[in-house]
Amino acid sequence: MHDALTGLLESQAPVGLATWRSWWDQLADRQIDQAQVLALLASLTSRLPDHQTLRHLLDSLTERRPAPAATTPWEGTVNVVGTGGGPRTFNISTASAFVAAAAGVKVVKTGSRAYTSSLGSVDLLERLGIRLTSSHAHTEDTLAAHGIAFAGPYVYPPQLTRLARTAAPHGMKPFGRFLNALGPFLADLPVTAQVTGVSATAPLDTLRALAATTTTRRIWLVSNDTGADELLPFATNTVHEDTTRTRTIRPGELTPGDGSFGDLRPADPADAPAHFRSVLSGTAGRVATRTVCLGAAALLVASGTRRDWPSAVAVAEAAVRSGAAHDLALRLAAPAAPRPLAVAHA
16 A cells, blocks of 8 residues: 555645655556545545645646646736535636636636536536637737636646546546645636635635645635635635735625625526526626625636725626626637638749
């Protein structure tokens, strides 16, 4: 049994960087078998380890990434991604990303297919006809053209793919709790800030300690008293800006505080595209509109595009009322215009 697995099972001390390096080396050399991979994933899923073990795990993956072609920071750009879990709703963070982009902030949305829900962000985008980006250059080009981009799996460590292949034919869905909790820290993007919703199923204190040791971007963690991984107008929300600073947003403070999860029900997958467009156009109900505008306001403030929350909410609401958020989604879903045929000249 590898020392990484032994360390996780015994939980007597953090699993060190050298141990994780050895795990990935042996996995690449096929010295780690399926049984050990499944046992490691099961351990990580049943109880997320301490933040030091997770930091060493993340660092061991980061140092193995291929060097990107361009490393220029994307100034003023914010990534939005949640941990999943908690009460089920429509894809709020994805809708908030569109609203924030329509309101003037550059947004990158990362996510996955459904692990703990019926429709993950990638599943929804597929149904909307919106493509994921395939490289940093592709993401930069999409940001320049539309102000928003949906990053594909290239942002995640290739070692996760090797884990999945070794675990096959067992799928990764049973390990969704671990993948959702750590996923927001796995994406490699040169953004300025990141806003991550944390549900009650994720270990908030551990993730806060992990965020404090992340130096490549500013990370805000969002939680509330309902257990959802979103900012909600009818909940008492807490924005954890760092390990010492928090902001509490109470019902009625920035938007009217009435409503419930009944107003945010997830759409049937078959009807999800139409429902999602109605959310962006402001016709899915006042509570849905307030919810996505509150989420968009967090992206506006975290990115530095807006300094105060009330003006950020107002700008987000204007992006919905004007139809800008809805139109942005339509433009991204439209097929690219064919290039004109080259004409040979004599």
